[in-house]
Amino acid sequence: MDDVTFTWNLLADIQQMWALPFMVNAFRAGTMVAVLAAAIGWFMATRGQAFAGHTLALVGFPGAAGAVLLGLPVTAGYFAFCAAAALVIGTVGPGRGRAEESALIGTVQAFALACGFLFIALYHGFLSGTSALLFGSFLGITTEQVRVLAGIAVAVLAVLALLGRRLLFASVDPGVARARGVPVRLMDVAFLLLLAAAVASSALITGALLVFALLVLPAATAQQITARPAIGLALAAVLALVTVWVALTVSFFTPYPLGFWLTSLAFGLYVLAAGSRALAQRLPRRPGRSAGSSPRVRPSSPATGGSIAPGAGS
């Protein structure tokens, strides 16, 4: 990549970048991963399951390392381990209080990572492969993997669209949801499995350690801006898309790693949103002056409850 230079002619830059097949694949995969991670991440943040999400993301690493050790496809390893961890967390964890549940999640995470370390220690010649598994690499994405990713993304998003209303209801108020006939326990396990599928596919491009940035940051940014579920989900997806596209482009033209640009961009957007919201709250709000900012919905507004409760039980 020594011969590529950035010019301010953006069209020429993109042409130069997309002349390389692996970059086209990286953009395709990145686009799907961004939408998937943002949508699932929005629910994760709403449900307060950041720790579980982070753990599932990390569990992809031993899965991939184990698959490499056994000579199986890396994708299969990611999915098998993430799904198994989701089942453990979803079935053993609940019912004993938050403290013990978090201890269980921490144990699953640490033990899974230790297994990953064992696998790479058993597999000789591990160094370059390890950092690709942990920190991602946009160089090696094959067309085959793009196809698999597309299938998974469509499947996960379809299930999410199907369950979305009831899942949201169960997340915001589990007690009332249960009373209205929503199978809350089943929803919990189903959501963890969706989360596992999303992080396993994202890990292919961002690596196991950085999936979490795509999950949590666009969703958190969107929730700073709006509390409306539909708008928030769309906004999170757009933010994630912009983040991934810009990060891929910048890391193509600079010697610094993709993971750094990805997390920095996403975090920058979050700080911007949180900062401007804090500023807007600080300013005195007088009815005549603030016509421009009044339509914005604050998280404490009743919009969330009002828009999901009707029809959710049927």
Added chain:
Amino acid sequence: MTAPWDALREMLSHPFMAHAFLAGTFVALAAGLVGYFLVQRGQVFTGDALSHVAFTGALAGLAFGVSATAGLLVATLLVALALGVLGRRGRPDDVVIGGVFAWVLGLGVLFLSLYTTRRSGANGTAGVNVLFGSVLGLDAGAALVTAVVGLAVGATMLALARPLLFATMDEAVAAARGVPVRVLGFAFLGLVGLTAAEATRVVGALLILGLLATPAGAAVRLSARPLRALGISAGIAVGSVWVGLTASYAVPHLPPSFSVLAVATAVYALASAVSALRDRGRPFRPSVSDASATLADLHLGGSDVPDRSPRPADPSRSR
């Protein structure tokens, strides 16, 4: 009967094994004590965040030519205290913590690439060592410093145990009875940061939770009495390090970080099974007697107090 004893002596005659045992024992002691409170206060995710900060700190230290240890300590302490500031209104939101450490980890990736590309004499395995620990590579000085810091953290933790327990179980009542709840919270986060930095030396940045959350999670399942559970937690942590290091010595292909965590996880699984079996005899967990056990521990410190009904405010006894 002397054969195991001789084998043990033979193992400890290797300096690297002696150093690993010295450092590992006291780090595990500190992590077991700190971890119990981390679990009870619902702050395991904070420990998770600090494990990633530890990675970035160590690599920043390496990338800028300072020592990894210095970067490690500065980063974990600073972030731990920053999380305390963020959590002024209660405890910091998980999403905020997650967002911050996701970005910090991205910085760590940058430092890793700077370190491996810029510094010609760079040790190619540095990244892996920071992530997964290199306890067998400690020299005498490093092992001694690690042990002393671990001992200091453990002693501080024991000194703070009672007021911190009170503040953890019922923050409002503790504050009303004059316990400096906020200062304690801060001090505790500082100790967590210090422990995270120390544990990174032994099991690696990514596996810190295995020493912080796993023994404590097992202890919480085995005993509802805080002081006893605190002891069990530290015991499991130290035992896991001893058994794990011995196993790695006996089986050369087994990385020590893995075997330590495998032992801890096995104990956790066993404890869960035992407590599940025990609970099956009783239709529900008697939470009232849990509370009275807690109060008995808090007020009298004795774990063998006969069943007392909880007497929250007893002015004749409180002073």
